[in-house]
Amino acid sequence: MNKLCEMHSFVAVVDTGSISEAARRMGVAKSMVSQRLQQLEKRLGSILLERGRHARLTESGEVFYRYCVRILAEVDDAEGAVQTLQSSLHGSLRIAAPMAFSIRYLTPILSSFAVRYPQLQLDVDFDDRHVNLHEERYDAAIRIGELPDSSLVAKTITPNRHIICASPDYLTAHGTPQTPQELSRHFAMLYVNREPHGMWTLPVNNALESFRVRCRLRTNNAHQLMEAAKAGMGLAILPTFLAAQSIVAGELQEVLAPYAPRGGNISAVYRQSLRASPKLQALVSFLTEQIGSPPEWEQMLATHARQTG
Incomplete structure (x- = not known):
């Protein structure tokens, strides 16, 4: 039973008699109400009220009543305070966000955030490059991956998992690699921001090693990587937030699972001077609430694994 519910019921009984x-x-x-009182007294190991025509406090009940109030x-x-904060958020909030994650998930979340805080004006730039928050006058950035040490405050929203995948047709034609050493015989697509x-x-x-692949495509667009993989051009490293639907639909298949590269986290970062900003606190809380733990795409993959396993 929720402790606050028990306390609220106890105080109500004392106040009304x-x-x-x-x-x-x-x-x-x-x-x-009676059940809540019984469970409260059982949990505390003490009688709080003397039952009768009118409920009366015991000595223990008097002490507990003062604390409860x-x-x-x-x-x-x-x-x-939270309701006041919600109604008082106003002004502008300039955010930089990555393209691939934004298209699928972030844009509807930010729209809902704007609806919740109607006096807040959002200015959102979608770009996969890492903007300079100090020089380019951004209030915050949503970043994906391993974050370098810096003076910025970083708030983790959710882990970002990567997988290596390819289309079933490609794997039928070229075989499924079992070890990273076999990658030199496979075609693959490169994400230039990660693999320049x-x-x-x-x-x-437990160590990081580099492996050469036979490059079929180089791009700075994660959606292009995914579409090339679905078309059977080769292997691709994709974040699960992007690949999940294609995995579930049977358009992509994960390979080399024990060697999946590290994906870091999806994080909100901002300057130290803004760490007390109500607008940024509200943004981080809203993103965390809406994305969930585990996030929607990981739930989707877990369900698929149970159904196909």
């Missing part, structure tokens, strides 16, 4: 009147004012069944008042104050030197870096025996 009876379980029946407390239940009426709270709009719940008398049996529910203060705690419930502080909860009300906290909720009021034409090599894949994969974890092998």
